Each structure stands twice: as C-alpha cells, then as structure tokens.
Amino acid sequence: MNRIAENFFDLAVMAKYLPSIIDGVWVTIHLAVLIVLSGLALGFVLAVVRAFQIRPVNWLIVLVVDVFRALPPIVIMIVFYFALPFVGISMSGFVVAWLSLTLVLASFAEEIFWTGILSVDRGQWEAARSTGLGFLQTLRDVVLPQAVRLTIPPLTNRTIVITKSTAIASVVAVQEILTQASAAQAFSANTTPLTMAAIAYLIIFFPLVVLSRWVESRFGWKR
Amino acid sequence: MTAPLPMLDLKGVRKSFGAIEALKGIDLSVARQELVFIIGPSGSGKSTLLRCCNRLEEPTAGQVLFDGVDILSPGIDINETRRHIGMVFQSFNLYPHLTALGNVTLALRRVLKLPRDDANERGRAALDEVGLAERAHAWPNELSGGQQQRVAIARALALEPKVMLFDEPTSALDPELVGSVLDVMRAMRESGMTMLVVSHEMGFAREAADRVLFMDEGEVVEEGAPARIFEAPAHARTREFLRRVTGH
Numbered sequence: 474m475n476r477i478a479e480n481f482f483d484l485a486v487m488a489k490y491l492p493s494i495i496d497g498v499w500v501t502i503h504l505a506v507l508i509v510l511s512g513l514a515l516g517f518v519l520a521v522v523r524a525f526q527i528r529p530v531n532w533l534i535v536l537v538v539d540v541f542r543a544l545p546p547i548v549i550m551i552v553f554y555f556a557l558p559f560v561g562i563s564m565s566g567f568v569v570a571w572l573s574l575t576l577v578l579a580s581f582a583e584e585i586f587w588t589g590i591l592s593v594d595r596g597q598w599e600a601a602r603s604t605g606l607g608f609l610q611t612l613r614d615v616v617l618p619q620a621v622r623l624t625i626p627p628l629t630n631r632t633i634v635i636t637k638s639t640a641i642a643s644v645v646a647v648q649e650i651l652t653q654a655s656a657a658q659a660f661s662a663n664t665t666p667l668t669m670a671a672i673a674y675l676i677i678f679f680p681l682v683v684l685s686r687w688v689e690s691r692f693g694w695k696r
Numbered sequence: 697m698t699a700p701l702p703m704l705d706l707k708g709v710r711k712s713f714g715a716i717e718a719l720k721g722i723d724l725s726v727a728r729q730e731l732v733f734i735i736g737p738s739g740s741g742k743s744t745l746l747r748c749c750n751r752l753e754e755p756t757a758g759q760v761l762f763d764g765v766d767i768l769s770p771g772i773d774i775n776e777t778r779r780h781i782g783m784v785f786q787s788f789n790l791y792p793h794l795t796a797l798g799n800v801t802l803a804l805r806r807v808l809k810l811p812r813d814d815a816n817e818r819g820r821a822a823l824d825e826v827g828l829a830e831r832a833h834a835w836p837n838e839l840s841g842g843q844q845q846r847v848a849i850a851r852a853l854a855l856e857p858k859v860m861l862f863d864e865p866t867s868a869l870d871p872e873l874v875g876s877v878l879d880v881m882r883a884m885r886e887s888g889m890t891m892l893v894v895s896h897e898m899g900f901a902r903e904a905a906d907r908v909l910f911m912d913e914g915e916v917v918e919e920g921a922p923a924r925i926f927e928a929p930a931h932a933r934t935r936e937f938l939r940r941v942t943g944h
Contacts, residue, residue: 599752600789600848604803604855605779614802618793 479663486665490657494669497653502677504570504649505636511575512635513628516582523583524590524612534583541580547641549573554645570642570649578635585627589620625692629685637678650674701764703728703859703890704749709758711744718744720914721758726859731891733901733922736911737937742894745911746861749892750781763858779807782852786864788844790836796823796847797832800854808855822854823847826880842873846880853884860884862893896941902926910934 523534541549553569564572593616601611643652650670657666704726711719718741726732734742747753749760751767751774760767767777790799797819804815823829826846836844845865852860862881866874878900885891885904895901901908902922909919912933918925929935 594787594789596785596787596789597791600783600785600791600851601802602775603750603752603778603781603783604851605775605777605807606803607775610806614806615791619791622793 481664481668483661483663483665486657486661486663487669490653490661490666490669493653493657494650494666494673497648497650497670498673498677500567500647501639501649501673504567504574504639504642504647505677507571508574508578508636508639509632511571512578513582513632515575515579517586519579519583520586520590521612521617523587524616538580538583541576542584544577546573546577546635546638547644549577550641550645566642566645566647569645570639570647574635574638574642577638578632581631581635582628585624585631586620589624590616592623593619622692626689629688633678633681633685636681637674640674700728702726702761703730703763704892705759705761705764706745706749707759707761709745709748709760710756711741711748711753712756718914719748719755722914722916724909724916726890726892728890729888730906731885731893731904733905733908734892734894734911735896735898735901735908735937735941736917740911741914742911743863746783746863746892746894749859749861750778750783752783775807779803779855780858782849782855782857782860784845784848784852784860784862784865786867788836788841788848788868790844790847790851792836795833795835796828796839796850799836799847800851803851804854819850819854822850825853825883826850827876840873841869842876845869845877849877849880849884859890859892862891862895864894864896866895866897898926898938898942910937912937 519534519538523531550569550573553564553573554566557563597615597619598611601615602608606614639649640651642649643655646652650673654666654670657669658664702725704724706722706724709719709722709724710717722741722745724732724745734745736742744753748755749762751760755768758768762777762781765772765777767774790796791802794802797816800822801812801815801819804810804818805812808815810818820829820832823832826849828843828846828850831839831843831847836847839847849865865881866877869877874897878897881891881893881900882904893901893905905922907919908922908925910917910925910929910931910933917931917933918929925934926938929938
C-alpha cells in the first residue's frame with residue numbers, strides 16, 4: 474500500500490512537477506481545439522464537394538480519406554515529422570501533430586457527413602427541387618440540416634477519439650501533457666507524474682464526453 | 697380561330713431506364729383548368745409520366761410543352777419553370793426539420809426571394825386554404841398523414857403554380873384521412889386549377905375529372921370522359937384493370 478502511494482501519489486513530486494503538467498494541459502487543449510475546428514470543417518467541406526458527384530474529384534476524395542483512415546495516426550505524424558524534411562517540407566512538432574490529426578479527423582468526418590447526406594430520403598431532394606430550389610439551395614436548406622443531425626452521435630464519438638490522440642504528439646516532441654509527464658517521470662524516477670497526466674486527461678475529456686451526450690440529446694429529434 | 701394553348705402538351709414522350717422502356721411515346725394535352733386523371737396498374741408508367749412533366753425524370757425523347765414552351769430545350773431555366781408547376785407526392789416529403797409554415801415558406805423565401813414577413817403572410821394564407829392555418833407552427837411529426845399531405849399541397853400552392861401534379865396523393869393515407877385531402881383537391885378544382893392526377897381514387901375521378909386516361913405498359917391504352925371509361929371501357933385491358941380495382 475505504501476509503495477503504491479510512494480510510486481503513484483508522491484505529493485512532493487506532484488508539487489514539483491505540477492507547473493509543467495499544467496503547461497502541458499494548455500498545449501493539449503490548444504492542439505485539441507484546433508484539430509476539432511479544422512478537422513470538422515475540412516470533413517464537412519469534403520462531403521459537400523463530394524455531393525456534386527464529379528467523378529474524378531470523388532475518386533480523389535475517397536482515396537485520400539481511405540488512406541488517412543487506414544494509417545495509424547502515429548505513423549502519419551512520424552512520416553510528416555521525420556520524412557517530409559527530406560523533400561524540403563519541414564514543420565514544427567506542433568504543426569505536424571495538428572496537421573496529422575486534422576487530416577485523420579477530417580477523413581472520418583467526411584465519411585460520416587457523407588453517410589448523413591446519403592441517408593436523407595431522395596423524396597426530400599425531389600420535393601425541394603419541385604418547388605424550384607436549385608441544387609445548392611436544396612443541399613443547404615433541406616439536406617444538410619437533416620444530415621448534420623443524423624451525424625452528431627458518430628461525429629462526437631470520433632471527435633473524442635481523435636482529440637485524445639493528441640497524446641501521440643509526444644513522439645514529435647510537442648510539449649503536451651504526456652510529454653511533460655514522461656519527462657517528469659524520468660527526472661524524478663517516480664511514476665507519480667503519469668498519475669497526474671491521467672487526472673489531467675480526465676479533467677479535460679470527461680466534461681467533453683458529458684457535453685457530447687448533451688449535444689446528442691439536444692439535436693436528436695423525433696421522426 | 698386557333699384553339700387556346702394547352703397548359704401542358706406532351707408529344708411523343710419516351711423514357712427508358714436501361715433496357716426497360718417505361719414510356720413508349722406518350723401524347724397528352726392538358727387544357728387550362730382541366731382535371732385529367734391517370735389510372736393504370738402499378739409499373740404502367742403513370743408516375744414516370746407525371747415526373748417527366750417537371751423533369752424530375754428526364755425524358756429520353758419527345759417534347760414537354762408547358763404553357764407553350766418546351767421545358768426540355770437546352771436554354772430553359774428549369775428552376776424558374778418548376779416554381780410554376782406544383783407537385784404533390786405519395787409520401788408527402790415534408791421537411792422534418794421545419795414547421796408546417798417553414799415547409800410552405802422555404803421556396804417563397806429562397807426562390808421568390810420574399811422577405812420573411814411577406815413569405816409568412818403568404819404561407820399562412822396557403823395553409824388557410826388547406827384548412828390548417830392553426831397548425832402553422834406544428835412540426836410534421838405532430839401532424840396526421842392527411843394534415844401532412846395538406847401541408848405539402850399548401851407548399852406547392854403558395855408558389856401560385858399554373859398546374860398541379862399529384863402523384864398518388866392519397867395512397868399512403870389511412871382510409872379515414874383520404875377525404876380531407878380530396879376535399880382540398882375538389883376546392884382547387886373549383887377555383888380553376890389545372891390538375892394532372894395519378895391516383896386510384898376512382899370515386900373522385902368519376903365525380904371530379906374531365907378526362908380519364910388508362911395507362912398500361914408505358915402506353916395510353918384509352919382515354920375519355922370518366923363515365924365512358926368507367927361504364928363502357930373499350931379495351932379488354934381497361935376492363936380487366938377496373939374489374940380488379942373495383943372488385944366487381
């Protein structure tokens with residue numbers, strides 16, 4: 474019992490490394506917020522572009538989206554960070570983490586939005602078009618409002634999964650929570666910083682999970 | 697003296713889906729203020745014909761003249777044309793994320809570009825015409841099937857179309873709700889609306905239609921006054937169909 478307390482809940486270690494963990498929290502939040510905004514926006518735009526049904530464009534979207542859904546995020550980050558400099562593209566760890574996870578989230582979000590668009594009944598398109606609405610007006614005013622509602626549950630789940638993956642950014646030296654905790658663990662020769670990291674992740678992501686439940690019930694509607 | 701221009705004039709309209717020819721050269725003229733009824737077995741091409749009239753289906757060949765203009769010609773603005781051709785669907789197709797009034801006013805605001813207040817006023821008037829003024833703020837799922845279909849009719853009527861297309865408007869309704877929709881259609885007829893109706897409501901056809909067309913296998917088999925078609929059908933196929941639907 475004592476050993477558990479010493480190794481995981483050492484108060485002196487906690488006090489010493491709290492500031493660096495908090496620095497990590499801000500980096501994680503900063504990164505996660507940027508990824509959610511850009512990932513969902515890009516995914517939405519790709520799904521809307523796909524709705525135009527331009528064959529070569531759609532093939533390209535499907536190819537890119539499938540590649541980013543197939544690759545583990547850690548592999549994408551490593552390639553961007555360590556391989557791209559060889560072709561003259563050099564990005565900071567933070568930018569690499571942001572770009573990698575944005576592309577992954579956008580890919581999943583595109584598929585989810587696209588499924589939502591497809592699941593809106595053809596009769597909705599026909600009713601709108603029969604009153605003289607154009608393709609874009611129908612998409613914007615009739616189809617997307619319904620599609621987006623259908624996509625909220627899978628989208629919130631996927632968003633949480635991807636934002637948690639910011640922990641992987643430790644491999645490209647981003648000073649987020651896990652990086653700070655690992656460094657602190659090495660310096661202190663004690664695992665208490667990892668406990669602090671776990672608590673920090675809970676503090677950030679638990680409200681997000683609760684929020685997602687609220688969003689799901691708020692935007693669901695009875696047929 | 698020339699005959700007045702028909703509201704709708706279909707000439708040799710053909711439609712193929714792959715190898716299947718759904719319409720085999722249809723000629724149909726609908727005069728102003730006329731109510732033409734189309735009956736026939738399922739798969740006979742009735743709905744396809746109706747959907748060719750506003751290009752929800754693109755005819756493979758032929759002409760569709762609406763108020764004298766060929767709506768299949770390349771230069772046509774189909775969105776502008778469609779707002780003059782109202783359509784009512786079997787499955788209502790109300791927008792579930794908008795209230796009854798929202799359903800009716802969407803095209804008024806987006807297509808006619810009316811300001812919100814004007815659109816609402818006109819939308820309420822259209823809902824009033826179908827007897828649903830007091831349900832303006834109801835959501836589609838709060839309305840009965842008959843009420844939903846009347847909102848769908850109001851949505852089309854609000855644009856003040858020159859012709860209304862009805863694609864089996866009562867087929868999805870419980871029997872006790874059919875009457876309310878037919879009452880609205882009867883009132884439209886009395887106000888002089890040109891109507892092309894695909895339906896199995898033979899009683900309504902007999903009472904309200906100027907002309908009845910019987911279609912089978914992508915062709916118009918015969919047409920005539922309702923009394924003539926129902927009481928003295930000339931073709932064996934018509935007799936067979938009527939015998940099956942009326943159960944005599």
